[in-house]
Amino acid sequence: MRTLQISRVVRIARIFTALLSAFALQAVQAANPADPGKVVRQAFEAADDGFDMAKTQNFYSGWVSEAIFEPLLSYDYLSRxxxxxxxxxxxxxxxxxxGKVFTFKIRPGIYFAPDPAFKGKKHELTAHDYIYTFKRLLDPVNRSPNASFIEGKIVGLxxxxxxxxxxxKFDYDTPVAGLRAVDKYTLRIELKATDYNFLYVVAYGGFGAVAREVIEAYGDQTGLHPVGTGPYMIEKYLPRSKIVLTANPEYRGYTWDFKSTGSTRDEEIVKQMKGKKMPQVGKxxxxxxxxxxxxxxxxxxxQLDIDKLPQSAATAALDGVALKPELINQGIKMDRVTDAGITFTIFNMRDPVVGGYTKEKIALRRAISMAYSYEDEIAQMRLGQAIRSEMLIPKDIVGYDPAYRSSLVYDIKLANKLLDHFGYKRGPDGYRNNPDGSPLTLKKTIEPAALYxxxxxxxxxxxDKIGLRIDFPVSNFADNLKAASACKLNMWGGAWNADFPDGENFLQLLYGPKAGAGNHAxxxxxxxxxxFRKAxxxxxxxxxxxxYAQMNRQVEADTPWIVxxxxxxxxxxRPxxxxxKKHPILHSDWAFIDVEKH
Structure with a gap:
């Protein structure tokens, strides 16, 4: 069944590509400053999940969607x-x-990329498009993993x-008191209570404006056919293989004028880019x-112009924290940053083996956590290209406490005592069974990459040191994400990079109402x-x-994650x-950079 579905998706994608060919030609010929001869070639290490941001939190979907859709707010490219x-x-x-009422003035003259859904007419961005976009996230049919960003917050929604x-059926024509178009270009949002992170929410990619005509035209296939007001549009899309973006002919452009933070690197960037009509990259x-x-x-x-150095290549490419001379001699440059994010192992709390809230189930998860060597991960899996995360909130994100230390540490002796105390007895083969005597086997699903x-x-x-059997089924990231979203995996490895620079963005991943819709545990x-509600x-x-620190301790007590x-x-x-310059929140940087002739 899955093979048939994938084949159908590929056929749809090919039809979609053919429909867009005429628009790609327009992009080449349009007044958009992008140069079709300036191409950036890049690679993703895992597949997207389509580009309907009301239905996914897939990192790679969000990366591409940032270039297609525009929220009301975004982030300064250089500021840190x-x-x-x-x-x-x-x-x-x-x-x-x-702090309960926010009034936005939308720039006049912003237009959606051309699409057959508009039946030959230009569609200008208005306040009504944002009202529709916000409503979609709470439409039950979408089961949006992003719903919690606004759930319970906007008056009447x-x-x-x-x-x-x-x-x-969601009635999109029903007026909502807290989402009001004062006029064509003025959007008034009224919250039920003060929310000090709401402007960060508005800047999140899931609130990039979509047009109702497009959603109604493509229905369930909207994720294959994204249409926004951003600098780029899809020219070619082969799911799990290839994504080609081309300049949106309706994009208004802008002049590069970001301010340096004073660093040598920023001064160099400003010298290179200041005053340029953007975007320059055409494909x-x-x-x-x-x-x-x-x-x-x-x-x-x-074959690639920009790439994140694979961890397996770190010893070949780096001399400590600097590039090796052979790469420097090729003109290759490096921007080295610590992610505003964390990696973790997810336990499915509904799983009959590792889930549940009884003392023996909590003991099992805590023992698994204490049997995992973070030092080995950093040295062997990350090849030194990582730091230990003590809490759910990473460094440089509001709520991070540099003095915080996790109560879950690598301790084989204590893990064995914990399992012994709660009745996980060893069998003749040395492996433990459940307290009721039934066989116990963990299953941690992984992706095919070597580091996993x-x-x-x-x-x-x-x-093995604490007597627990474990298997490692292998599947691709997109399928694993879907299974985790449906609460079907036993254990899985996750990662999260900040959508906005506050700890709420990480702590909401374990908020109960999001279970099965972004809360993969x-x-x-x-x-x-x-x-969470108090915070x-x-x-x-x-x-x-x-x-925030109390919430971290509660997670350690229940252990739905290993951080x-x-x-x-x-x-x-390339030179x-x-x-x-890699941004901690934004991932789509193609509209901020240039490609010199080479």
Missing amino acids: PARLMPLAAEAMPEVTEQ DDVAAKAKKTG VDISIIEEEQSRWLAFQDS KVQAEIYKRGL CYESPAYDAL VSLPLGEERNKV HTSRIRSWLY WITGF
């Missing part, structure tokens, strides 16, 4: 820490009524969603290359959920950070790429 700035909005919003759950060619060695060979062979096989070896070594803890009601500051590392990324780029 990340700083909000207007995008489709003319300016930062007027905020009134003690939850009432329409509740009615849709009863009737089976983005993305290949899906899951195997690290293949991706590294492609970069070495100049290394991690599997680390897990197996530790678990399907974790439902009344204590944790109460702390988001507090202004930024020490009191809120203390609640691992924050990865150090060494982004390599003809100018203006490149």
Whole structure:
């Protein structure tokens, strides 16, 4: 059945590519400053999940979608820490009524990319498009993993969603008091209570404007046919293989004028880019290359212009934290940053083997955690390109506490005592059974890349020491994400990079109402959920950070996750790429850089 579905998707994608060929020609000939001869070639290490951001939190889907859809706000390209700035909005919003009412003025003259859904007419972006976009996230049919960003927050919106759950249909024409178009270009959003992170929410890629005509025209295939107001549009899409973006002929462009932070690198970028009409890049060619060695060979062979140095190639490419002379002599440059993100292992809390909230199930998960060597992960899996994560909130994100230390540490002796105490007895083969005597086998699903096989070896070594059997089924990332979203995996490895620079963005991944819709552990803890609601009601500051720390302790107590590392990324780029600087929140940087003739 799955093979038939994939074949159908590929056929649809080919039809979609043919329909877009005429629009790709327009992009070449249009007034958009992008030069069709300037091509950036890049690779993704895992597949996307389509480009309907109301239905996915897939990292690679979001990466591409950032180039296609435009939220009201975005982030300054150079500023660190990340700083909000207007995008489709003319300016930062007027905020009134003690932070509960936000009034945005939308720039006139922004148009969606041309598409047959518009029947030959140009579609200008208006306040109504954003109202429709916000409503889609609470339409029950979409089961949006991003719904929690606004669920329970906007006056009147939850009432329409509740009615849709009863009737089976969301009425998009029903007025919502908290989402009002004051006029064509003025959007007024009223919240039920003060939310100090709401502007970060508005800047999240899932709130990039979509047009109702497009969604209604393509229905379930919207993810294969994204149409936005951003600098790029899809020219070619072969799921799990190739994504080609071309310049959107309706994009208004902008002049590059970001301010340096004072660093030598920023000064160089400003000198290269200041005053240029953007975007300059006319085409983005993305290949899906899951195997690290293949991706590294492609970069070495100049088939890729920008690539994240695979961890398996770190010893070959780096001398400590610097590029080796042979790469420097080729003109290759590096931007080395620590991810504003974490990696972790997910336990499915609904799984009969590792799930549940009884003491013996918690003991099992804690023992598994204590049998995992973070030092081995950093040395063997990450090849030194990572740091240990002590909490769910990574460094440089609001709520991070550099003094915080996890209570879950590598301790084989204590893990064995814990399992012994809760009745996980060893059989004649030395492996443990469940307390009721039934066989016990863990299953941690992994992706095919070599580094996950290394991690599997680390897990197996530790678990052998405490007498737990484990298997490692292998499948691709997109299928694993779908299975995890449906609460069907036993254990899985996850990673999360910040969508906005506050700890809420990480802690919401374990919020109970998101179970099965972004909360891949399907974790439902009344204590944790109460702390989450308390935290988001507090202004930024020490009191809120203390609640964040309590939430971390609650997660350690229940152990729905094992928190691992924050990865150090060494982004390599060819000498003809100018203006490149990896952003902690934004991932689509093609509209900010240039390609020199080479």
